[in-house]
Amino acid sequence: MVFPAYISVFYLSILLMFISQILAKMTQDVEMKEQQPAPSNSLPSNSPSTLQSLKDIAALIDTGAYTREVRRIVRAIRWTIQLRKSLSASVLSAFLDFALLPGSEIHSRLSAYVPKEDEHDMEVDTAISGTQTLTKHSLPELEIYCYLLVLLFLIDQKRYNEAKVCSTAGIARLRNLNKRTVDVLASRLYFYYSLSYELTGDLAEIRGNLLALHRTTTLRHDELGQETLLNLLLRNYLHYNLYDQAEKLRSKAPRFEAHSNQQFSRYLFYLGKIRTIQLEYTDAKESLLQAARKAPVSALGFRVQCNKWAIIVRLLLGEIPERTVFMQKGMEKALRPYFELTNAVRIGDLELFKSVAEKFNSTFSSDRTNNLIVRLRHNVIRTGLRNISISYSRISLVDVAKKLRLDSPNPVADAESIVSKAIRDGAIDATIDHTNGWMVSKETGDIYSTNEPQIAFNSRIAFCLNMHNEAVRALRFPPNSHKEKESAEKRRERQQQEQELAKHIAEEDDDEF
Numbered sequence: 001m002v003f004p005a006y007i008s009v010f011y012l013s014i015l016l017m018f019i020s021q022i023l024a025k026m027t028q029d030v031e032m033k034e035q036q037p038a039p040s041n042s043l044p045s046n047s048p049s050t051l052q053s054l055k056d057i058a059a060l061i062d063t064g065a066y067t068r069e070v071r072r073i074v075r076a077i078r079w080t081i082q083l084r085k086s087l088s089a090s091v092l093s094a095f096l097d098f099a100l101l102p103g104s105e106i107h108s109r110l111s112a113y114v115p116k117e118d119e120h121d122m123e124v125d126t127a128i129s130g131t132q133t134l135t136k137h138s139l140p141e142l143e144i145y146c147y148l149l150v151l152l153f154l155i156d157q158k159r160y161n162e163a164k165v166c167s168t169a170g171i172a173r174l175r176n177l178n179k180r181t182v183d184v185l186a187s188r189l190y191f192y193y194s195l196s197y198e199l200t201g202d203l204a205e206i207r208g209n210l211l212a213l214h215r216t217t218t219l220r221h222d223e224l225g226q227e228t229l230l231n232l233l234l235r236n237y238l239h240y241n242l243y244d245q246a247e248k249l250r251s252k253a254p255r256f257e258a259h260s261n262q263q264f265s266r267y268l269f270y271l272g273k274i275r276t277i278q279l280e281y282t283d284a285k286e287s288l289l290q291a292a293r294k295a296p297v298s299a300l301g302f303r304v305q306c307n308k309w310a311i312i313v314r315l316l317l318g319e320i321p322e323r324t325v326f327m328q329k330g331m332e333k334a335l336r337p338y339f340e341l342t343n344a345v346r347i348g349d350l351e352l353f354k355s356v357a358e359k360f361n362s363t364f365s366s367d368r369t370n371n372l373i374v375r376l377r378h379n380v381i382r383t384g385l386r387n388i389s390i391s392y393s394r395i396s397l398v399d400v401a402k403k404l405r406l407d408s409p410n411p412v413a414d415a416e417s418i419v420s421k422a423i424r425d426g427a428i429d430a431t432i433d434h435t436n437g438w439m440v441s442k443e444t445g446d447i448y449s450t451n452e453p454q455i456a457f458n459s460r461i462a463f464c465l466n467m468h469n470e471a472v473r474a475l476r477f478p479p480n481s482h483k484e485k486e487s488a489e490k491r492r493e494r495q496q497q498e499q500e501l502a503k504h505i506a507e508e509d510d511d512e513f
Contacts, residue, residue: 050086053079054095054149058142065141065181073141073184075500080149087153089115095149099142106143109169110150113162140177144170144185151192155199163196171209178220187228187260194232198239207236218254226254227263234270243277250274261474265294269306276313276372285313304334305367311338312372315379320346337363345376348384350405353377381406382422389428389441397437412437 057076064072093114100107147170154163170189174182190213197206210233217225230253237246250271268291275284292306307325314321326332326339337360344353357364357373364370384404388395400419401411408414419439422428430441447453 050083050088050091051094053083054091055098057083058095058099058145061141061145062139065139065179068181070181070184071497073181075497076145077184077188080145080152084152084156087149087156089153092149092153096146099146106146106173110146110166113150113154113159113166140179141181141185144174144177144182144189147173148185148189148192151189151196155192155196160196160199163192164200164202167193167196171213175213175216180222183222183224186222187224190225190228190232194236203236203239207233210236214253224259224263227260227267231263231266231270234267234274238270238273243274246270247274247278261294262296262299265291265299265302268294269302269309272306272309272313276309276316281313281317285310285317288313300330304331307331307335308338308367308369311335311342312369312376315342315345315376316372318379318382341373341376345380345383348380348382348387348404350377350380350384353380381418385418385422386428389430389439392439392441394438394440397432397439400439 057079060072060076060079064070064076093111096107096111096114100110147166151163151166151170154160154166167189171193174186174189177186190210194203194206194210197203210229214226214229214233217229230250233249234246237243237249268287272284272287272291275281275287288306288310292303292310295303295306307328311321311325321342326335326342328335337356340356340360341353344356353376361370364373381404385400388400388403397412397415397419401415404415404418406414416432416434416437419428419430419432423430423432428441430439432438433440
């Protein structure tokens with residue numbers, strides 16, 4: 001077959017064009033590799049330095065203080081949490097010189113906690129922007145922020161005694177301030193004030209101060225401060241096993257709508273622990289599961305603690321947690337002792353339960369769940385008894401004692417007492433033949449002829465409705481959106497803030513857990 005000449009020329013031109021594009025791309029790649037600079041430890045030019053970021057945060061706080069916009073202070077706190085790992089003595093010293101008036105009392109006090117370094121080691125910030133210019137005056141929000149920044153630095157450096165002194169001075173300065181723009185900074189300062197004393201083992205010393213601060217925040221209608229201080233007081237009481245005092249404080253404290261998801265999660269966790277000790281297992285289970293669900297994904301340690309207590313409470317209720325609870329990402333190793341404990345309770349083997357309790361005794365002691373493990377012994381016996389009643393229509397009490405492996409001096413009498421109590425509580429459907437020493441099980445009826453399916457569906461529906469109501473309450477709306485129409489500029493700013501908020505919430509540092 002013979003092709004026309006113009007077709008051959010056409011295909012040849014396409015081929016040459018394709019080859020020229022490949023050669024141009026190879027040449028461009030070689031030039032880019034030659035121009036690529038050598039790797040260095042310095043930050044790229046388009047990435048702001050830590051000092052410059054702190055100056056931007058100070059400008060943000062300054063703007064928020066004058067315009068009385070609390071959301072700017074909240075953004076500054078979230079931004080600071082991201083910069084926490086990159087804080088150094090030189091950067092902190094330079095920022096104190098920038099934010100505070102050199103020679104002032106607060107500047108001298110805070111600079112004493114920051115070690116001096118050589119000028120060659122200090123970070124040089126050559127970027128010049130309008131945000132670097134701050135008026136040197138006594139701005140309360142900026143002072144509290146400097147206290148908070150130095151306190152974070154001291155805790156990260158494990159200088160806990162100096163952190164105690166610094167936090168005490170910051171709290172003393174905070175007592176004289178009554179501004180709503182300070183409330184967000186104050187709540188963080190309250191937390192690290194308590195943390196510094198907890199790390200040194202002196203948590204009981206500040207209980208009176210925390211109670212006084214809670215009273216002050218209540219009078220000032222600082223609801224975020226009340227949330228934070230109530231949780232700190234509950235943690236203080238529970239640290240020393242003062243559950244009665246914690247419940248009295250919790251029941252008498254003023255109630256209001258939660259402002260912080262983290263604080264509300266922590267409150268639910270403490271409430272669940274109190275309810276567990278008070279034998280109110282149903283309420284405790286609901287609180288603990290809700291706390292684990294509301295906690296941020298990055299708060300792994302907090303969610304592990306919630307799951308540990310929730311597993312124990314469910315076992316005390318006679319429930320067996322699903323295997324997926326123990327296989328959650330990052331929790332397999334921490335929940336392993338509780339998985340083996342659940343397996344022993346599920347089987348109803350008393351010997352296996354004792355061996356697991358002895359094997360992981362140190363873990364249960366550190367988690368402070370030893371007393372709850374002791375309570376589980378009765379549930380293990382009851383589970384074994386339920387399995388026996390299902391398997392046998394009639395069995396002697398002697399065989400019941402052997403199968404339950406009761407090691408008491410009079411196992412038959414103990415078996416009879418256990419069976420009687422289980423029948424009275426409705427755990428098993430059986431009768432006792434005292435004459436012949438038998439346990440006679442009744443035939444199991446149709447469960448759908450009872451009210452149990454209705455109760456189960458009602459609880460599930462109530463759970464779904466409760467979750468829906470909480471989701472509706474958690475919705476955020478811009479203020480006065482129904483009164484005024486927002487301009488295009490305000491709309492862009494709002495959308496940018498929403499994107500930043502969603503990003504920060506997803507990556508928020510949860511060290512306070």
